[in-house]
Amino acid sequence: MKYIMVAIWSAIFGEILGYIVSQLNSGTYDFVTVAVIAVIVGEVALVAIPAISGSAAPKEVASEE
Template structure:
């Protein structure tokens, strides 16, 4: 469920950034390109999140 939420928000925020970035650069807004880039960024964020979690060390009791 958490992965779906990350993809959903990366889609939404990617669309907003793509639209505003296109308007500021006097360029065109492409829904498909912005969607692909934002979802790839969301997947990369999920991968980094899974890799960056440190492994728990086992405590040795004496």
């Protein structure tokens, strides 16, 4: 379920960002290309960020008492 929600929100925010960037650069706006790229980046971030953060977490040292 979280993959679907990330895809939806990535597409929404990607469309907003894509429109603003295309207007600032006086370029053409293609909503399909922007949505596909935004969803791919969102899904990759969903998988990569926890993997990177998990490996960077300090290991717990068992204390001997």
